[in-house]
Amino acid sequence: MPASTRTHILHFLKEERSKGPLLYPTVSTISFFDKPIPIEFILERVQLILESNPWLTGRLVTNGVGGDIHLQYDSPVPEDFAYTQVEMLSVDGFVKSTEYAQLVHLIKPHLVKIGAMNTNKNNGHLFRVMVVNGKALVVSLAHMLGDGHTFYQLMKMLDVRDSEFGIRALVPERVVSFNSTVQEVLGKAYYQWLPRVAMPAFKYLSNTAVVPFEGKIHKVNSAVLAGIKNSYTNCNYDWAFVPINFRGKRGTDGPLDKHAGNYWIETTVTPAGPYEVRKQILNPQNGIPQSQFPSSNDTMKGSYAVITNWSSFHHDLQLPNGLTPSLHLPIFLNPLPSEMAVIFRPNKNELAILHLSRTKTLSDLFILDKLRPRRSWS
Numbered sequence: 001m002p003a004s005t006r007t008h009i010l011h012f013l014k015e016e017r018s019k020g021p022l023l024y025p026t027v028s029t030i031s032f033f034d035k036p037i038p039i040e041f042i043l044e045r046v047q048l049i050l051e052s053n054p055w056l057t058g059r060l061v062t063n064g065v066g067g068d069i070h071l072q073y074d075s076p077v078p079e080d081f082a083y084t085q086v087e088m089l090s091v092d093g094f095v096k097s098t099e100y101a102q103l104v105h106l107i108k109p110h111l112v113k114i115g116a117m118n119t120n121k122n123n124g125h126l127f128r129v130m131v132v133n134g135k136a137l138v139v140s141l142a143h144m145l146g147d148g149h150t151f152y153q154l155m156k157m158l159d160v161r162d163s164e165f166g167i168r169a170l171v172p173e174r175v176v177s178f179n180s181t182v183q184e185v186l187g188k189a190y191y192q193w194l195p196r197v198a199m200p201a202f203k204y205l206s207n208t209a210v211v212p213f214e215g216k217i218h219k220v221n222s223a224v225l226a227g228i229k230n231s232y233t234n235c236n237y238d239w240a241f242v243p244i245n246f247r248g249k250r251g252t253d254g255p256l257d258k259h260a261g262n263y264w265i266e267t268t269v270t271p272a273g274p275y276e277v278r279k280q281i282l283n284p285q286n287g288i289p290q291s292q293f294p295s296s297n298d299t300m301k302g303s304y305a306v307i308t309n310w311s312s313f314h315h316d317l318q319l320p321n322g323l324t325p326s327l328h329l330p331i332f333l334n335p336l337p338s339e340m341a342v343i344f345r346p347n348k349n350e351l352a353i354l355h356l357s358r359t360k361t362l363s364d365l366f367i368l369d370k371l372r373p374r375r376s377w378s
Contacts, residue, residue, distance in 0.1 A: 010055060010071040010172055014179045016144060016262050017069055021060075021115035024143035024262075025332055027151045028111050030103065031137040031317060031325035032096040038320050039088065039131060042158070046129050047082035048167045049157050055172040055260070056127040056154075057081065060119045060144060069119065071145070071172075085125065089132045096136075096327045100217045100354075104331055107132070111331065112140040127154075137317075137325070143262070145172075149245050150260045152313040160320050170260040178255055178263060181246070185265050187289025193268075196299040201337035214358070215332055220351040233273055238302025239294045241266045241338075242281055245312075249285055269307075270294055305339040314345040332356055 012020065050056055058073025087110065094106050110130055118124040126142035139158075141151050156165040183191070243264040247255045255263040268290055269280050284290060294302060310330060318324050330342050332354065342354040 004076070005074050008055070008058075008073050008075060010058070010073070011174065012070060012144065013174050013176075013262065015182060016174075020144045020262070021069060021119065023337070024115060025336065026112045026114060026140055027143050027146070027148060028138065028140040028331040029151075029155075030107070030327075030329045030331060031139075032327040032329075033135045033137070033319075033323055034326050035323055036134045037131050037137055037323070041160070041320055042129065042131060042137070043082045043086055045158050045167075046086050047077075047080065049154060050077045050081055050085065052167050052169040053154075053172070053260070056145065057085070058126060058145075059121060059124060060115055060126070060142075062119050069115070069144075085127060086129045086131070089130050091132050094132050094136060100329070101214050103329070104215065107138060107331065110138070110140075112142050115142060115144045118142060129158075138331075140331075146260045147243075147245070147262045147264055148308070148310050148313050149247060149257070149263070152310075152315050153257070153260070155317060156315050159315070159318050161318055168258075171258050172260045174261050175255045175259060175263070177253065178246070181250060181254060182265055185246075185284045185287075185289065186267075187284075187291070189291050189293060190268065190289065193293035193299070196296055200300055200304065215354055215356045217329065217346075218353045218355065219346070220353060222351075235269065235271045235277060236303070237305055238271065238298040239304045240269045241304075241306045242269050243267075243306070243308050244281065244285060246285075268293060303339075305341060306336070307341045308343070310342055310344040311351060314348065316348040330354055 016024075054075040054077045055071060055073050057077055058071045060069055061072045062069045089110060091106050094103065098106075107130075110128070112118070112125055112128055118126060126145055128138075128140045130138040130140075132138055137158075139151070139155060141154065146154075150170065153170060157167050159165040243266050246263050246265050247257055247259065255261070265284065267281050267284050269277055270292065272280065280290060293299075314328070316324060317328075325347070327346055328344075329346065330344050332340070332342065336356060339358075340356040342356070344352055344354065346352045
């Protein structure tokens with residue numbers, strides 16, 4: 001190892017250490033372009049991103065079985081290191097008209113693995129960029145390194161418009177005070193209720209071995225939605241987790257946009273009308289912890305889900321010569337301990353929902369029966 005090379009140890013937040021290795025799914029997306037992607041530009045940009053953010057080249061390390069997990073990385077990043085992080089792939093059938101579940105199946109072997117599968121590995125990538133068949137850009141990030149906000153901050157750095165976006169160094173060192181912020185925001189009642197969630201979550205996860213876990217994309221038709229939403233005056237689930245990006249909520253004392261990591265808080269939503277649901281989501285942010293949670297019976301036997309909104313993170317990526325994606329999709333491939341809905345933008349003008357479930361037919365949980373499914377995006 002050259003004398004100028006330094007090894008760094010980055011310690012994770014409490015929630016990252018306890019849940020991240022097994023429960024955090026990889027953060028990955030596909031962006032389809034109608035013209036060939038400039039490979040040399042991608043390599044140059046990724047090299048600059050890595051030089052400014054060497055923590056992306058690190059590896060997850062534990063101190064023995066059950067030991068504390070941390071990130072170990074070296075700096076500076078060697079020249080041409082991007083060639084180890086960027087891969088050119090040829091995958092038959094990987095086109096935007098392919099069914100979503102098949103797209104995930106085709107790209108799955110090449111994506112970053114979840115934390116537990118990447119621990120103590122010398123050759124495990126925690127950040128990868130792939131150009132597939134010349135016209136699809138796939139970016140994959142270990143959730144242990146960062147959340148959706150972190151991911152899209154990195155996506156912006158791939159943009160050719162340096163004056164607006166450009167390469168910058170995110171701050172990987174964790175804001176330690178966020179550990180106490182999480183406990184304060186969620187409140188005592190939440191931590192008394194949370195252990196009840198373990199059994200249904202484990203049961204759901206175990207059942208994925210019997211009934212395959214799958215995802216389907218639904219475009220949100222705003223006109224249709226406006227016409228039917230008055231008919232839906234109450235939530236159709238017994239409870240749900242809604243992750244909220246907490247950057248900027250505590251001023252300069254808490255995490256800000258520049259901080260890489262997992263700075264989201266999982267608020268709990270229970271059956272209520274739209275106004276009350278908004279209060280359930282906003283109250284913890286305003287210093288009012290939730291005090292009412294589902295009964296033991298509803299927690300164990302009721303319907304539940306994780307609902308996450310990526311639409312506010314969306315970045316309309318632009319490559320040289322004005323090249324922009326014609327379709328952008330999130331990728332989720334790991335079995336999850338619940339149903340899940342991801343609200344996202346397939347392009348800057350549209351909204352869509354990715355529904356992830358182990359059931360073979362979509363439930364009414366997210367009212368997708370009234371929205372027109374989109375089998376392909378050609």
